[in-house]
Amino acid sequence: MRKQLVRRTREKGVATLLWLGFLSLVFIILPMIGLAIDVGFVYAIRAKMQAAVDGAALAAARALSIGATLASQETSAQNNAVTWFNANFPSNFYGIASVSMSASNVTVATDPNNAQLMDVTVSATAQVNTIFMRWFGQNTVLVGATGKASRRAVVAVMVLDRSGSMCWNGSTYAQPCTESTAGLPCATMISAAKQFTGQFAEGSDYIGLISFSDDIYIHSLPTTSFQSTLGYTNSSGSGTGDLDNVACYSGTNTATAMSMAYQILEQTNLPGALNVIVLETDGLPNSLLMNFYNSSTNTTALVQPTLVKGKLTGGSSCTDSTGKTLAQGGFGSSAVIPQWMQFSMNFANAPFVNSSDSFWTSSGPFSTIPSGMVGVVESADPGEAGVTNEFSVLMNYWSKTTAQTPQSTGSSGDPFNAYTAVSTPGCAALSNGGSPQWVSNPTDLAYFPPTDVFGNQLNPSAYTPYETVTMNGTNVAIPTSGANEPWQNWHNGVINATDYSAYQARTNTGIPITVFAIGLGGNTTTGPPDPILLQRMANDPNGDEFNNPAEYQPCADETGCATFSSQPQGTFVYAPTAANLSQAFLRISSQVLRLSK
Amino acid sequence: MNGEDMSLYPIPISSRRTRRERGNEIIEFALLLSLLAPMLLWVFINGMNLIKIIEASQVCRDIGNLYIHGVDFSTYDAQQVATTLASGFGLQIGSSFSGNSATNDANSGNGLVIVSEIMYAGSSACSALPSGTTCTNENKYVFLQRIYFGNSSLTFNGNTVASALGTPAATINSYGYVENYLTDPNAVSATAGNYITLADTQVAYVSETFFSSPNLGFASYPGGGVYNRTFF
Numbered sequence: 001m002r003k004q005l006v007r008r009t010r011e012k013g014v015a016t017l018l019w020l021g022f023l024s025l026v027f028i029i030l031p032m033i034g035l036a037i038d039v040g041f042v043y044a045i046r047a048k049m050q051a052a053v054d055g056a057a058l059a060a061a062r063a064l065s066i067g068a069t070l071a072s073q074e075t076s077a078q079n080n081a082v083t084w085f086n087a088n089f090p091s092n093f094y095g096i097a098s099v100s101m102s103a104s105n106v107t108v109a110t111d112p113n114n115a116q117l118m119d120v121t122v123s124a125t126a127q128v129n130t131i132f133m134r135w136f137g138q139n140t141v142l143v144g145a146t147g148k149a150s151r152r153a154v155v156a157v158m159v160l161d162r163s164g165s166m167c168w169n170g171s172t173y174a175q176p177c178t179e180s181t182a183g184l185p186c187a188t189m190i191s192a193a194k195q196f197t198g199q200f201a202e203g204s205d206y207i208g209l210i211s212f213s214d215d216i217y218i219h220s221l222p223t224t225s226f227q228s229t230l231g232y233t234n235s236s237g238s239g240t241g242d243l244d245n246v247a248c249y250s251g252t253n254t255a256t257a258m259s260m261a262y263q264i265l266e267q268t269n270l271p272g273a274l275n276v277i278v279l280e281t282d283g284l285p286n287s288l289l290m291n292f293y294n295s296s297t298n299t300t301a302l303v304q305p306t307l308v309k310g311k312l313t314g315g316s317s318c319t320d321s322t323g324k325t326l327a328q329g330g331f332g333s334s335a336v337i338p339q340w341m342q343f344s345m346n347f348a349n350a351p352f353v354n355s356s357d358s359f360w361t362s363s364g365p366f367s368t369i370p371s372g373m374v375g376v377v378e379s380a381d382p383g384e385a386g387v388t389n390e391f392s393v394l395m396n397y398w399s400k401t402t403a404q405t406p407q408s409t410g411s412s413g414d415p416f417n418a419y420t421a422v423s424t425p426g427c428a429a430l431s432n433g434g435s436p437q438w439v440s441n442p443t444d445l446a447y448f449p450p451t452d453v454f455g456n457q458l459n460p461s462a463y464t465p466y467e468t469v470t471m472n473g474t475n476v477a478i479p480t481s482g483a484n485e486p487w488q489n490w491h492n493g494v495i496n497a498t499d500y501s502a503y504q505a506r507t508n509t510g511i512p513i514t515v516f517a518i519g520l521g522g523n524t525t526t527g528p529p530d531p532i533l534l535q536r537m538a539n540d541p542n543g544d545e546f547n548n549p550a551e552y553q554p555c556a557d558e559t560g561c562a563t564f565s566s567q568p569q570g571t572f573v574y575a576p577t578a579a580n581l582s583q584a585f586l587r588i589s590s591q592v593l594r595l596s597k
Numbered sequence: 598m599n600g601e602d603m604s605l606y607p608i609p610i611s612s613r614r615t616r617r618e619r620g621n622e623i624i625e626f627a628l629l630l631s632l633l634a635p636m637l638l639w640v641f642i643n644g645m646n647l648i649k650i651i652e653a654s655q656v657c658r659d660i661g662n663l664y665i666h667g668v669d670f671s672t673y674d675a676q677q678v679a680t681t682l683a684s685g686f687g688l689q690i691g692s693s694f695s696g697n698s699a700t701n702d703a704n705s706g707n708g709l710v711i712v713s714e715i716m717y718a719g720s721s722a723c724s725a726l727p728s729g730t731t732c733t734n735e736n737k738y739v740f741l742q743r744i745y746f747g748n749s750s751l752t753f754n755g756n757t758v759a760s761a762l763g764t765p766a767a768t769i770n771s772y773g774y775v776e777n778y779l780t781d782p783n784a785v786s787a788t789a790g791n792y793i794t795l796a797d798t799q800v801a802y803v804s805e806t807f808f809s810s811p812n813l814g815f816a817s818y819p820g821g822g823v824y825n826r827t828f829f
C-alpha cells in the first residue's frame with residue numbers, strides 16, 4: 001500500500017508534464033520542424049535562384065557583343081539576362097508565389113578599375129510560399145540573389161591569307177580572285193571573316209585587319225567601328241567594308257603579317273583587354289622580309305671577294321649607291337648602302353599601309369625597320385611545279401611607289417601591275433626589276449641573316465626549333481650540298497621564323513597576346529598548312545576538335561610539336577575545305593568570347 | 598503491511614484508477630512514437646534531400662560555369678574536377694584515360710553529368726555553308742557539343758535518366774563536337790525551344806546533373822533523385 005502511495009506521490013505532476021510536453025510539441029517542436037522545412041525550401045530556392053542569376057549574368061555579358069551601339073548592346077544584355085533567368089528559374093518552380101526579374105534588374109557599367117571591362121549585374125527576387133509558417137501568419141518569404149559577370153573588351157587583329165592558292169578550289173584556278181569570284185576559297189574566307197566580325201561588339205571591342213601574300217596590307221588598325229570599317233554579318237544584318245575589297249594573289253608571308261599584328265597590338269596598348277591575333281592561312285609560309293645589311297658591324301650578307309695576289313677579286317657583283325662592288329671597295333659605310341626597296345621607310349607613305357591611318361605618320365612601330373638592302377625573300381612551296389627548290393630573293397612586291405591599295409585588283413585586274421621593280425643594281429642572282437627572278441642558289445649572298453627585320457629568329461635559341469636549320473656561325477647558311485639545298489635550309493628557316501613570330505607575341509609581358517589559328521586545307525597540294533606549326537603558333541596542346549576522324553593529334557603526341565603552359569593558350573582549328581571555313585571562324589569567335597568573360 | 602488485513606484499509610478511488618491505468622505510459626508513448634517517428638523520419642529525409650538539392654544545384658552551376666569558361670570536360674582531368682565538386686554524390690568516372698572522350702558514361706555510381714552547347718540556326722548561321730549546300734536544320738535548335746560522364750544507366754523511379762534537351766544521334770567527335778550540325782537532322786534538339794528562346798546564331802551552354810539518392814530515396818520525392826539544369 002505504501003508503494004502505491006509512494007508511486008502516486010511520485011506521479012504527481014506527470015499529467016502536467018505530459019500536458020506541457022504536448023503543448024511544447026504543438027507550439028514549439030512542430031513549429032520548429034515546420035520552420036526548418038520552410039527555411040530548407042527557401043534555401044533550396046535561393047540556391048536555384050543564385051544559379052539562375054549567375055547564368056543570366058554570364059549570358060548577358062556574352063550578349064554585349066550584339067548590337068551596333070552601346071545602348072543596343074546594353075539592351076541585348078538585358079534581354080539575354082531575362083531570357084536566361086527564365087530558362088533557369090521557371091516561375092512555377094517549387095511553388096513560387098511571384099518572381100521579380102526584368103530588364104530593370106540588369107545593370108551594365110564600366111568597371112571602375114579597368115576601363116576595358118564591362119560589369120553586368122543581375123538581381124532577382126521571389127516570394128516563396130511557405131508550408132508551415134503560414135500557420136503563424138507568414139504566408140510567403142522574400143528570397144533574393146545577385147549575380148555578376150564581367151566581359152573584357154576584345155582587341156583582335158585578323159591576319160588573313162590572300163595568297164594565290166586561295167583562288168584554287170580543286171578544279172578552278174583564277175588568280176587573282178575576289179569576293180565576286182564565287183565558289184573560290186577567297187570569297188568564302190571573306191564571307192567567314194565578316195561573320196567573325198559580326199560576333200563582336202561594335203563600339204566596345206576593337207578589330208583590325210591585315211591581309212597578306214608576299215606583301216602585307218594593313219587595311220585597318222583595331223577600331224571600335226570595325227563593323228562599318230571592315231564589314232560584318234550577323235543576325236542583325238550585314239554591312240560591307242574593307243573585307244569586301246580583299247583580292248587574293250601570290251605568296252605567303254605569314255611571319256611579317258604576324259609581326260605587324262603583334263606590333264599593332266602593342267601600339268594599341270590596351271592591357272586590360274583581351275588581345276588576340278586571329279590567323280587564317282591555307283598554306284605554308286614561304287616568305288620573310290629580310291635586311292641584308294648589318295649597320296652595327298657595317299657588313300653585308302653579300303659574298304665577299306677574295307684577296308688574290310694583293311687584289312680583291314670575285315665576290316658578289318652587286319653594287320652600292322656609288323656603283324662599286326665589294327671588290328671595288330664599295331659598301332664601305334651606311335651612306336653608300338643601296339636602296340633596294342624603292343619606297344621611303346616613312347610609313348606614312350608606305351605602300352602596305354592604309355594612308356588614312358594617322359597611326360603611321362609619326363614614329364610608329366615600323367620606323368625601326370631599316371631602309372637599304374631590304375626585301376622579301378620568297379621560296380617555292382615544296383614540290384611546286386616549275387620552280388621546284390628555288391627561291392626568289394628580293395621580290396618586287398613591296399616596291400610600289402604610289403599610294404595604292406595592293407589588296408585591290410585595280411583597273412587591270414592585276415593587283416601588282418602598278419608596282420615599280422625593286423632595284424638591286426649589279427646583282428647576278430637577285431630579282432632586279434620585272435618579274436621575280438627564280439634561282440636555285442642566290443649566288444650573290446654568302447648567308448641569310450639570323451632574323452628577319454622584325455627579329456623573328458630563323459633558328460630560335462629560346463626553345464627547341466621546329467625545323468632543323470644549318471648555321472654558318474651566327475648566320476643562316478646557304479648550303480649547296482645535301483638534298484634540296486639551299487632551298488631546304490631557307491624553307492626550314494621560314495617555318496621557324498613564322499613559329500617565332502607567334503612566340504614573340506605570346507611572350508610579350510606588357511600585353512599578353514593570345515594567338516588563334518585557322519588552317520584551311522584543300523587549296524594546294526604543294527604547301528598545305530602544317531597543323532603542327534599552327535598548333536605551336538596557337539600554343540594549343542589539344543588535338544583536332546573539329547574533324548572526325550581527327551586530322552592531327554594532341555601536341556604531346558606529335559613529333560616536333562611543343563606548347564608552353566606559361567603562355568596564353570589559344571585554339572587552332574583545321575578546316576579541311578573552304579566549306580568548313582565559316583564554322584571554323586565561328587568556333588574561334590566562340591573561343592575568344594569565352595576567354596573575354 | 599506487517600500481516601495486517603488489507604480489507605481494513607479500503608483502496609482509495611485514485612489508487613484503483615492507477616491500477617487500471619497501468620501501462621498507459623507505454624501506450625501513450627507508443628501512440629506518440631507512432632506519430633513522432635514517421636514525422637522525424639520524414640523531416641530527416643526531407644532535410645537530407647533539401648541539402649542534396651541545394652548542393653546539387655551548386656554543383657550543376659559550378660560545372661556549367663567551368664564549361665562556359667572553356668574547361669574541356671572531354672578530358673579526364675576536367676571530369677576529375679567535376680567529381681571533386683560533386684563529392685558526396687557518388688559521381689564516378691572510371692579509370693583514368695588519356696586524350697579526350699565525349700562519352701565516359703559507362704560507369705557505376707550515382708551521378709551523371711551532361712554538358713551541351715546549343716545554337717539556334719537561323720538564316721545567318723546557315724550562311725556559313727558554301728553556296729549550293731542545303732541548310733537542313735535552318736530555323737531549328739542544333740547541338741554544337743555534347744559530353745557525358747558518369748553513369749548513364751542511372752534511374753529515377755525506375756526510368757533511365759536522359760537530357761531534357763534530347764540526345765543527338767549525329768556524329769560526335771571525341772571532344773564532343775557535333776559534326777555537320779547545320780546539315781545533319783540528327784543534330785537537332787527538338788526540345789531546347791521549350792526552355793529557352795535564342796536568336797539566330799545565338800549560343801547557350803547547358804549543364805545538366807543527375808544525382809540519385811538511393812539510400813534515402815522517397816519514391817515520390819523528389820523523383821527518386823535530384824536533377825538540375827542550368828543555362829549559361
